Each structure stands twice: as C-alpha cells, then as structure tokens.
Amino acid sequence: MGADGADLKDRAEKLRELHTGEMLVLPNVWDAASAEIVAEAGFPVVATASNAIAAMLGYPDGESAPWQDMFAAAGRIARAVSLPVTVDAEAGYGMQPRELVDRLLGIGAVGCNLEDTDHRAGGLLDADAQAEWLAAVRSAADDAGVPVVINARVDTFLPTSGIHDADRVAEAVRRGRLYRDAGADCIYPIGVRDKGDVATLVAELPGPVNGNTGDSLDLATLRELGVARVSYGPRFYRAALGRLKAGVQELLAQDVAATGPRLQ
Template sequence: MTAVETFRALHRDREPGDPLVLPGPWDAASARVFADAGFPALATPSAGVSASLGYPDGGGTPPGEMFAAVARIVRAVDIPVSADIEDGYRLPPAELVERLLEAGAVGCNLEDTDLATRQLKDPARHADWLAEVRAAAGDRLFLNARVDTFLRGVTDPRAAVDRARRYAAAGADCVYPLGAPPELLPELAAEIPVPLNAACAPDPAQVARLAELGATRVTFGPGLHHRAMAALTETATALRAG
C-alpha cells in the first residue's frame, strides 16, 4: 500500500467517536516527536511552518520555502504527511500537484479564502479549480477542502454545506469548515457526503467532544506550535531572570 493509500484508508470506516487525530508539525524535529508518540499520520499547519520560517501566516511565505519545509518534514518521518498550502499560491493546478508530489506530501489543505483580498472565493469557480487539481492529481493526493464561511463571518450553516457539497462533487476527499461552532458539527456531518475535519486546541477533552459531535478527523492548526513556543518563552524568561 502506498503512503497516500494508507492515508486515505485512515479516513475510512472509522467508528463513531473515534476520529483520526493529526498533529501539526512545523519542522523535522517536531515531526519526529509526533511520529515517535505513535500517531499514524501528520498534517502540517501553514501558520506553524510559516512562523518557523520567519514569515506571517496567510500568504506571507514564499511557495518555494513552504514546499521545501514540507519536504524536510516528510524526510524526517516514515508516516504519511499532508500539507497545508493555504490557497495554493495561485499556482496552476498541474504545477501545484507536482510540487506537492516532489515534496513527498500525500495530501493537502486548500482553502477557499483568496489571500490577496481576504475574501471568500466564488464557490462555483473554486469548485471548478478543485476539480482541476483533482484531475491533475488523480488518486495521488488526498484533498482536504477548507470551507471558510464561518471564519469570514457567514454564520448560516447552509452556506458551509453548499460549499462543502460543491467541493466534494469536485473531488475533495474531506472538507474542513474552519471555525464552525462545535454544536453544528452533527448537522454538518449529516449533510456533507465526505469526511469532516474539525479543529480544536490540543486538549484531550476538546478532542473527545469533537469526536462525540461527529468529526471524522481532528487537527489543531497552529495550536501545538503555540504551546511549544509558550513553553520555550517561559524557559527563556526564567533563564534571563536567573
């Protein structure tokens, strides 16, 4: 079984209340920590990787540096790694796919916010673009389509469901309604025909709650990186004070 086949299989036939939990490494060292802890796969956060490279999240990282960072993470572990590549950096679908494959990623997050304008993309055009990415990738990549309606202040869950269904029809393997209130997860899971990614702080109780509410997959965004930096800040402060 190839790495992408393994990754895709991890999303299938999961028991209710048993989501796939994917930590987000920001460099090779953190990736090894999570792999050694026994996680079956990883999903990089763009914010954490960008911070590790000295750039702001949200389009601030040059694509070449992001793909190089993903490649270093992939080389550091022997489990599948999916990559958050924001809105695709305006790369043509075929080039985007090839750069992901060259980095060794088994999948990617692709968001429907246009980072140049900070506005939601037109859902029909974005679905068409996702279909082009799927056509270029074939079955070589697992596509997680991020739905940013809640993040951009659109609170009607029907807007998220509409986008999610369009993206699933275009070939997305999973959808990720970032910022969706947890209490809406049962409704979203019932209406969306592919696995549902939900996010929370890196806290077992919060993971358990999302599991109960119907999440198929749980990620933490930059939460693990933030926690690591907080611990490092505390240590540095203590050393300086001493």
C-alpha cells in the same frame, strides 16, 4: 527518507483509508524535529501547519511566505518520516493544478489542505470557481497515478469571510457539497465552535468532516458527533514558544538574582 511513485501511492491510499475508520487525530507540525516527535509518539500521519511554518520563517500566515520556502520546509518534514504526510498548502499559492500536484509529490506529500479564502482580494473565493479548481487538482492527481487526499477547507466561520453569523452553517454546507462533488476527500469547516453547528455539518455534508477541538469540543465530543478528522493548526507550535518564553524568563530572573540587574 525519499519515496518513489509506488510508495507515494501506498501512502496516499493509507491516508484516505484513515478518514473512514477511527477518528484521525493530527497534531500539526512545523519542522523535521516536530514531525519526528509526532511519528515516534505513534500517530499514523504527519500534517503540517502553514501558520506555524510561516511564523518559523518570519512571515504572517495567509500566503505571505514565499511558496518555495513553504514547500522546502514541508519537504524536510516529509523526508524526516516514513508516514503519509499531508501539507497545508493554504489556497494553492496561485499555482495551476498540475504544478501544485507535481510539487506536492515532488516533496513527498500525499495530501493537502486547500482553503477557499482569497488572500489577495479578501473574503472568500467564488464557490463554483473553487469547485472547478479542486476538480482540476483531483484530475491532475489521477493523471499522476497518486490519489492525493484533498482536504477542502471551508472558511465561512472565519471573521474574514464576510459571511453573516446566521448564514455560516448553510453556506458551509453549500460550499462543502460543491467541493465534495468536485472530488475532495474531506471537508474542513475551520473555526466551528458550537456543538450544534458541528452536528449539523456532519449530518449535512457528504463524506468525512474535519473538526477542531475547543472549549466545549474535546476529542470525545467530536468523536461522538461523527467527526472523521481533527487538526490543531499552529496550537502546538505556539505552546512550544510559550514554554520557551517561560523558560528564558525564569533563566533571566535567576541570572538577575545572582548578579544584579543589568544596565540598559
């Protein structure tokens, strides 16, 4: 289902509006079939998971898969539904802001996750440089006439960040404020597991905050804390593979029971 410029603009505006009302829940997808399932279930937005798409393509996460393959997969997802689609664009694949925006719009996406992990050097990108880059992405989207929704990921809670545990909340707030000032629509401190940390981040960060469910953070708790958006990353992809594995193991057991063990 292709979308013209006016349609993309409408979808982007709708996606942005959905960050200010009832909590936006995003069960992330990895292909056209999973996108159609999410759309048919009644969710208002389809979001991709880079980890799941990369794994489907045979690559590890973290910009290891060729961006051409990642965008081609996301494009198939966008064409399969008539909803706003937001793409996990990792750290932007080294693209210049104009190219990134043009390629997102070219595949029919109206939103993106952009993370501040440096996949080449390791650790986190310089926060001021990342804010400057996000501002350029916002400017490029404005020039294109489509208010692309930027979900700026803050990776201070990830083990690869190099940030000491005691400093993670403060650094996430510092980075999130910079990114919000640069034009990000939503701030995504990924990997937060503590309820108190989530509450602090929601209170300290201006604008919508993206959260994740966990052992002590169900949807009701996140809603109560004021989280605006919840995403699941590769969780449903991994669950689907888990069900496939269980199914084929059961099938193999039935086959062995009927015919006897196979010679190796």
